[in-house]
Amino acid sequence: MDGDDVRRAIRRMAHEVIERNHGVADVVVVGLQTGGVPLAEALATALTEIDGHDVATGALDVAFHRDDVGLRPIMPEAVTDIPVDLTDRIVVLVDDVLFTGRTVRAALDALGGFGRPRAIQLAVMVDRGHRELPIRPDFVGKNLPTRRDELVDVSLDAVLLGELDG
């Protein structure tokens, strides 16, 4: 996917979010650190443009909620910033790539610290398969079947598929 494809996918997902939730009045868009944050901002911008209402946007770092904490480096610059109480809101979690589902599981756990949302929905730019948990996205930019040893790199300018080194 090139930059235009990514922008079109975000626009389409924005329409789907509005349709599913009958507008954006209660919607809070939360990007998962680090890859999901720029996508969340882009999605929130698209939602505002289409629906005309400002959409609250936050960022969530799930490092301390992962079941493999200790096996991965902690990135201190990846901060959590949830600007509103999530109680009774509809949270749209945004991530760049959906793979095993463990990050999303950790995110669901982490969100519990910020109130009790009415609903949590999941938007991902790429669903690459290989799920290890029963987690399914609500909004998908692109389904991209991959091998386990392949890498998917997502930015606002492109989605790239590569080989794992070695």
Add this chain to the structure above:
Amino acid sequence: MRHLLGIDDLGRDGIDEVMALTDSFVEVSRRAIPKVPTLRGRTVAWLFYEDSTRTRLSFETAARRLSADTMNFSVGSSSVKKGESLRDTAQTIQAMGVDAIVVRHASAGVPWQLTRWLDCSVVNAGDGWHEHPTQALLDCYTLRHHLGSLEGRHIAIVGDVKHSRVAGSDVRAFAALGAKVTLVAPPTLLPASLAGWPVEVSHDLDAVLPEADVAYVLRMQLERQHEALVPSLREYTRTYGLTVDRARRLRPDALVMHPGPMNRGIEIAAEVAESSQAVIREQVSNGVAVRMAVLFLLLGSGRPDAHATADPVPTEVPLHG
């Protein structure tokens, strides 16, 4: 990092790493439910041979916010009263399956000795007149929050340096981060030797205060002074106390710190402790997040020793060691 015994174990990189992680745990502490599951299944025990309010509660809060189990031990109601040795007590606690022991003891070096006897992580929560590394870390964090960087800043540490483990760790930490440290105390309240301490010394608080970015007031350790080191407390207050009049010599943007508990009216006036320049309560609240970062680095990060340079070598331990 396996143990946190002294500031020198961390070095500048280690301090920076703790500071960066503390940012994350400050954010966790501000959540409606300030708890993460990071240390679920881990157990932290307290081995406090000396009284403590803030350090123990702070460590305990930190451990609980990381979902660790905690095991409390207080000397006053334990078998220590029946003559059980430090070694037996510590090994008994470890045998119950703890991952870390946080120790405070009146004798310098006890945490280092424990690392020779135990397999679990050891955290120094104050040993003798020697070190109190987590206090220094929370002091550094508080200062960085206000000053940005400590590079080139002038910190005056005032008062009973001789008996202060806080001063021992603070001097090392502040110097590691590039600050200039001046100890201001009567000669009787300075250590016998300052060899190797990267500090200047002054006996004139009035002269130092206008140049200082920070006045770090130490507690008069009255319980540790077994001889007359100052003519009288009133005389001490007149010469070295941060009184209201003397605090006026500070620059308006200078900070006032104190490790607590305060002897109000002796080393610091109550009005100064409550002034807008004082960040004493902030030190306490930052302490929880700093200790979360330390416990996480010891028990949760799962990485090999990144900064521990002085991991004590458990060589042959003599039977009666």
